Amino acid sequence: MASVFTKIGKLFGVAPRKFKPQQVKPALLPDAVAQATGPLERVYKLKLKGNDDPFLTNPIKKGPGTKEQPTLIPSVFDRRIVGCLCEEDMPGFNWIWLYKDQPKRCACGHWYKLKQVKSPLETV
């Protein structure tokens, strides 16, 4: 059975050309990293360096959580909201605001303290 292209070629009196993969030159398109600019470029650079948390949003494991040894929460700003999973089977988080130099106790008794850090995006 003749292909559609063959039929069309016969209809117009043109012989269909055979496609040869060797004739196609490989295209050199830049990948997403090469095309990225601005903050996105810095995010890609951090990920290439192995930093998967450029915005400091990954879950943090709780430390001892005492008043003397609070769990340190990194923040670029003077305050940050934190969701405490007080119990493992809790359906939601207990959200608390942390402020610079003000350790805060969650309703479950766990202490948190803001630790000011430089933005990872500024280090690239």
Ligand SMILES: [Zn+2]
């Ligand atoms: Zn809690």
